[in-house]
Amino acid sequence: MAKDFITRKENYSEWYNELVVRADLAENSSVRGCMVIKPYGYAIWEKMHTLMDNMFKETGHQNAYFPLFIPKSYFEKEAEHVKGFAKECAVVTHHRLRAKPDGSGLEPDPDAKLEEELIVRPTSETIIWDTYRRWIKSYRDLPILCNQWANVVRWEMRTRMFLRTAEFLWQEGHTAHATKDEAEKEAKKMMEVYATFAERYMAMPVVRGVKSENEKFAGAVDTYCIEAMMQDGKALQAGTSHFLGQNFAKAFDVKFLNKDNQLEYAWATSWGSSTRLMGALIMTHSDDNGLVLPPLLAPIEVVMIPIYKTDEEKTMINELAQRLQKELQAKGIKVKYDNDENTKPGWKFNEYEFKGVPVRLTLGARDLKQGLVEVFRRDTLAKENHNVENIVSYVEDLLKDIQQNLYNKALKYRQYNTREVNSWEEFKVEIEKGGFLLCHWDGTTETEEKIKEETKATIRCIALDAKEEEGKCIYSGKPSHRRVIFARNY
RNA sequence: CGGGGUAUAGCGUAGUCCGGUUAUCGCGCCUGCUUUGGGAGCAGGAGGUCGUAAGUUCGAAUCUUACUACCCCGACCA
Structure with a gap:
């Protein structure tokens, strides 16, 4: 009934953009890539925030707050992490402005150049592990279970409201543990918290899974995720939980004395979900008459x-x-x-x-x-x-x-659009129709990348409940033991 | 950062090729009256440095040049 409102079928992405604006959720700001979340949109985010926050507290986590700025040198310490984020960092170089000599406005004062440049956080592992070094001396100090609600900045080339903006709101949990086993359990537990939140409150069914080597978080050993299917058949990663091993403990020299009086590096996890969930919520339920909210x-x-x-x-x-x-x-x-x-x-x-x-x-x-x-x-x-x-x-x-x-309804939609594909020829046809394709894959990054190059489809995850099944990789024909989920994604 | 495009009122637009009264229309906004079962009607009104700067000209939204911003397509990504 909505007047002049484009339908999903006509142009899905325009439908989404227009919906966000016309439902009064958000609008583009005059700052490139950044949005204004309007009261109605923020009220929804606030509900998500409160509900998730309660779930974090019920699982023993406490909120804290760490700085927006991260010294560049901290950021450089974990090699994989730098590689993943360096290309999209905003950098602070000066701490003062002065009038331009020609009187035409302001410019950074050359005398106020920072000794060490600061990165605006794209995520907080580095500053937090630098802090944890001072907090962790003994196994008695562990575990540390912190979460923070914050804004982060990732200088994206192309942005879309809620789905990908240069600045976004999120929560990031950062935990430190005495044993590998405990940290791994924590990472899986938080993935489960996200999954429960998505299904119970957002009414959005998700696949619980683990990321391939290629898709995992920069600096993680394993990345667990929840993946949802949008109404155009594309996948959307709605939350991630990382087992970080001892990577950040080693980079920031976070050691503790265990019960046997021996020095050990601490084990880490981090997990996050963002205002992107708003995009997921919108694209899961809404129709040609506008927004539909659970x-x-x-x-x-x-x-x-x-x-x-x-x-x-x-x-x-x-x-x-x-x-x-x-x-x-x-x-x-x-x-x-x-x-x-x-x-x-x-x-x-x-x-x-x-x-x-x-x-x-x-x-x-x-x-x-x-x-x-x-x-x-x-x-x-x-x-x-x-x-x-x-x-x-x-x-x-x-x-x-x-x-x-x-x-x-959403679950039915996902089930209907999830199918097994057994050959490369079939894959190329089916991927154009959208949805999740369950395929055998030889487990190599080379194959994954070739498939991505040729079809734009990526491995969304290896579902945790994927059953053991012998088969041949759809691309290389090499043996495979289970099917993984391929899809185009947001 | 490559390739293409756009810039006129809060939003969407006509006019630009071929320079010439007071820059068009719709939505929205304001005032009044009548209305109220799926985006009401009538009457009146306010609102513009035509992206910025320079140039050509008697005269520029219109022609020229530079700059800026934004959008689309790539590369990159939660």
Whole structure:
């Protein structure tokens, strides 16, 4: 019903861009590659933030905050890490401006050049491990389980709101452990936390997996991930959790005395998820009428819209609305009564529909005379009249149903678009159709890169629940023991 | 950083080739009245350094040159 709104089929990426702007989630700022997250969009992120934060705390983590700036020398210490991030770092070189000699504005003061240049953090492993060196002396100091909510900067060539911006918001967990086993368990545990969050709150099914050598984090031994499928069949990495081995402990000389009084390097993990989740959320559920939000993340779960002609009707509806609002709020439901007289009901219908509000109650004078309200659910666009008497418990159940339905729908979509492919010829055809392709792969980086060059498809992950199965690599024909997931990705 | 394109009101645009009144239209905005069951109607109104700078000309949104910004396609990436 949305006016002049492009459909997913017509142009998926334009649909996404327009949706983000028109649903009032975010807008491009005047700074290249950076976006403004608007109140409605931020309210969704805030919910994600709070829910995830609780999950981190339940698993024993504490929040802390580390500096935005990282001395260049710290950054250089872990070879793989530098290689991965150097190309996209913002660098601070001066600490003062001065008036230009010709009076035409400001310029960095040459006398205020920094002794050592500072990197704006693209991620915080280095500054954190430099700090951990001072915190860790004994096995009794371990584990350290910290998380930080922060902004990071990665100077991307091409950006898209939420999916890839030069600056973005995220959380990054950084833990230190006495044993390899404990660190590995931590990395897997946090992947599971992300997966649970995605499925339970975002209603977004994910594949739990491990990255190939080629795709893993710069500086990690293993990268675990959750991968989701968007409605255009492309994969989106929605969270990563890294087992870092002793790489950062060695680079920053973080040693502790174990129970046997011997010096050992500490074991590390790091794990992160970002405002990219907003993009994932949008592209998982939304349709050609705009945003669709799962109730558990919707800033407004229920909107009530009055329709009346006379003053008596208006008074009657206002009173009813206030009563319903209280009752719904008592059930913990976020409800908004929009009795703004400047806009007409039809305008409001479209507005809230576009913004993805899960349930709308139309309080119309005509229906109310028969004791009815109109209930509209955003996920199926279905409307029905319902008795006003038990509307509160009905809405409560309906919200649960919508949450579950969105998950089921997304899962069905993913299952339908996931298929086994057994030959290179077949692969080249199937990859054009999108979706996840389950294929045998010989385990080598060379093969992976050749496939990427020829088809733009990458190995999204090796699913943790992939079953053992003998087969031949679709590209090289060499033996393989399990299938991996190939897809084009965001 | 390579290749292509665009720049006119808050947004989207006409006009540019072929220079000539007061720069077009829609949406949005403001005021008033009438309206209210799927983006209301009428009337009136406000809003512009035509990306920046220089040049050609009696006269430049329009022609020339330089610069800047943004978009698309590559290379790179959560």
